[in-house]
Amino acid sequence: MKAISGALGALLLFASAAYAANAEGTIAKIDKSTMTLTLKGGDSFKLSEEFAVEDYAEGMEVMISYDEIKGEKIVLQIIPE
Numbered sequence: 001m002k003a004i005s006g007a008l009g010a011l012l013l014f015a016s017a018a019y020a021a022n023a024e025g026t027i028a029k030i031d032k033s034t035m036t037l038t039l040k041g042g043d044s045f046k047l048s049e050e051f052a053v054e055d056y057a058e059g060m061e062v063m064i065s066y067d068e069i070k071g072e073k074i075v076l077q078i079i080p081e
Contacts, residue, residue, distance in 0.1 A: 020065045020066060020067055020076050020077075021065070021066055021067070021068065021073075022063060022064065022065050022066075023039065023043055023045075023063070023064045023066065023073075024061075024062070024063045024064075024081070025039035025040055025041060025043070025061070025062065025064075026039060026040045026059060026060070026061055026062075027039060027040075027056060027057065027058050027059065027060045027062060028040040028041075028058060029058060030053055030056060030057075030058065032053050035047040035048070035049070035051070035053070037053075037056070037064075037075065037078075039062075039064075043073070044073065045064055045066055045073045045074070045075045046072050046073060046074050046075065047075050048074070048075065051075065051078070056078060056080075060080060061080065061081040062078050062079060062080055062081060063078075063079045063081055064077070064078050064079075065077040065078075065079075
């Protein structure tokens with residue numbers, strides 16, 4: 001029974017980590033040198049090199065899907081609204 005409980009706990013831990021979080025807001029700043037996007041309100045997100053930052057502009061309303069890894073919010077997808 002202990003093995004089943006442990007396996008179930010591990011499964012729930014990994015399943016919860018697999019889901020991305022979402023944030024919505026207005027882009028306040030895009031820093032190309034650090035590949036960081038900041039929403040109004042202060043939430044900052046790290047962009048990977050695959051993102052074409054020129055496709056996004058300050059003042060644009062967006063929904064961001066991201067994973068938090070070692071305290072850093074890593075962008076998976078940006079959807080203009």
